[in-house]
Amino acid sequence: MTDKTAITPNTHTIPPAKFSHGVRKGNILQVAGQVGFLPAEGGRPLTPAGPTLREQTLQTLANVKAVLEEGGASWDDAMMIRVYLTDVDHFAEMNDVYDAYFEEQRLTRPPAARTTVYVGLPAGLLIEIDALAVLG
Template identity: 80%
Template sequence: MTEKTALTPAGHTAPPARFSHGVRKGNILQVAGQVGFLPAAEGEAPTPAGPTLREQTLQTLANVEAVLTAGGASWDDVMMIRVYLTDTAHFAEMNEIYDAYFADLTAPPAARTTVYVGLPAGLLVEIDAMAVLD
């Protein structure tokens, strides 16, 4: 039986509850919902990348990518992405940022779902991903 491995990339804060930033078992890698926190500074509270959707989305995607990399995966391995937005008015802007971010992706794009949620104060977006490795 394949062992399950928890993933916490350098620069990520400890999760606020008992869960992993990512988990890999065999060729499946699940990235937990990531938000736009800047890399952790020891002894300091997590800090959002900025107040704008653009700043937070780009940092969130970088945080997802860090977990993918820690698990031996890349965006080409991602099968499913879920985007959680706090405001329906952000949908078009997030799509523009998302399309530009993945413009150079060579593999077919991942499937995606977008839902609207409440997040802690100041956070505008959360993203998770599921990858299947060869």
């Protein structure tokens, strides 16, 4: 049986509850829901990248990417991405930011499947994203 390995990039703090930022088992990597917190530096408190959906979406994608890379994967390995928004009115803007981000990533494989749902998040957070990757 393949061991399960917890993934925590050096840009992330220890999770505040009993979970891992990512878990890899064999060639499967599950990235836990990430939000738009700036990278952890010098013990400063976690703070959102900014108040706007654009700022938080870009930072959230960067945080997911950090977990993917720490686990030996990339966006090309992502099979499923789930986006959680707090406001239905943010859908079009999030799509614009998301599409531009992945244009810049220059994927060599088809993009991942995606689901978007609407949820409640802690005050000030507008978006959360998780991903499932299968490594070649």
